[in-house]
Amino acid sequence: MSREKVIIQDVGPRDGLQNQPKILTPQQRVHIVRALMAAGVEHIQVGSFVSPKAVPAMAGAAEIVSELQGQPGQFSVLVPNVKGYELAIEAGARIIEMVVYGSEGFSQANAHMSRAQSEAACMEILDRSVEDDVRIITTISTSFDCPFDGVVEPAVVEALTARLLERGSSVVVVADTIGSADPARVRKLMNRLVGDHGPDHLCCHFHDTRAMGLANVFASLESGVRRFDASVAGVGGCPFAPGASGNVATEDVVMMLEQMGFDTGIDQRGLMEASQLVAELTENASGGRAAPWLRQMLEASS
Numbered sequence: 001m002s003r004e005k006v007i008i009q010d011v012g013p014r015d016g017l018q019n020q021p022k023i024l025t026p027q028q029r030v031h032i033v034r035a036l037m038a039a040g041v042e043h044i045q046v047g048s049f050v051s052p053k054a055v056p057a058m059a060g061a062a063e064i065v066s067e068l069q070g071q072p073g074q075f076s077v078l079v080p081n082v083k084g085y086e087l088a089i090e091a092g093a094r095i096i097e098m099v100v101y102g103s104e105g106f107s108q109a110n111a112h113m114s115r116a117q118s119e120a121a122c123m124e125i126l127d128r129s130v131e132d133d134v135r136i137i138t139t140i141s142t143s144f145d146c147p148f149d150g151v152v153e154p155a156v157v158e159a160l161t162a163r164l165l166e167r168g169s170s171v172v173v174v175a176d177t178i179g180s181a182d183p184a185r186v187r188k189l190m191n192r193l194v195g196d197h198g199p200d201h202l203c204c205h206f207h208d209t210r211a212m213g214l215a216n217v218f219a220s221l222e223s224g225v226r227r228f229d230a231s232v233a234g235v236g237g238c239p240f241a242p243g244a245s246g247n248v249a250t251e252d253v254v255m256m257l258e259q260m261g262f263d264t265g266i267d268q269r270g271l272m273e274a275s276q277l278v279a280e281l282t283e284n285a286s287g288g289r290a291a292p293w294l295r296q297m298l299e300a301s302s
């Protein structure tokens with residue numbers, strides 16, 4: 001019997017590394033991407049086209065995109081504005097992820113634009129992408145809570161999701177930027193979104209700040225979501241979102257999904273090798289919650 005597939009996009013090389021005290025070179029980041037590819041991770045967010053003054057750790061994204069040209073994989077890059085989109089196109093990126101916001105405060109802090117301006121920029125990007133022949137993913141940052149404005153009403157995220165899908169976004173990522181969501185809220189919102197749009201164009205992105213990352217993955221899985229962002233070694237956190245910690249670790253998500261009978265296409269042993277590389281390079285990675293057990297289990301079976 002064939003197992004049901006779940007797509008995991010590893011956002012470690014972007015969300016994971018953008019806030020590390022130790023800045024990695026583009027070549028080191030390409031090494032991590034290659035290690036993830038070797039583990040069977042097909043979808044990888046490899047960097048962002050943002051101001052290198054604002055986020056020095058992401059400088060050199062064009063070099064990374066060019067290195068990966070022609071390699072088998074679905075490589076995305078993140079952009080905060082139209083300028084980032086233009087730089088990404090110039091570099092040859094094929095999948096571009098634009099950020100919009102559930103809240104005003106975080107839009108201002110992150111992109112120096114109002115929510116409405118970020119959405120307008122996103123709509124312009126969606127329109128231009130048709131001629132540029134690139135695929136656009138949109139991430140709704142602060143889909144649950146904002147570090148500045150507090151609770152985000154689900155109706156805001158529902159309406160925004162509908163507008164983005166209508167305008168041609170290939171996927172809408174519902175992002176819990178500060179890791180404050182709980183499974184009950186996640187289930188309620190994702191039930192609505194999957195009910196309205198089906199699961200094929202939806203993705204969830206959780207941070208593990210309050211130790212509910214995996215529980216939130218499970219809740220959205222129960223709502224029918226079959227695509228998740230996660231970060232190798234659990235690295236991550238946004239420099240502009242006070243209190244946010246790392247993403248839910250790819251190792252933990254793969255372990256849970258595979259044990260539950262889903263097919264992620266990812267090899268746990270290869271993933272642990274990629275995780276080890278991230279830990280060595282950053283000198284600052286948890287490796288996820290199940291890391292000690294996974295290491296023991298893999299050593300025993302080798």
Ligand code: COA
Binds near residue numbers: 018052080
């Ligand atoms: N990529 C590279 N440089 C960019 C850029 C982009 N996407 N957008 C703006 N810039 C540059 C401008 O060219 C300008 O450079 P200069 O100082 O050398 O002239 C500088 O950034 C400021 O430009 P301005 O138009 O005044 O920018 P802004 O204040 O409206 O916005 C941001 C600056 C938001 C783009 C910048 O702070 C940024 O890139 N933030 C990163 C956000 C991020 O990565 N968050 C985490 C992921 S969600």
Ligand code: ZN
Binds near residue numbers: 176247
């Ligand atoms: Zn994130």
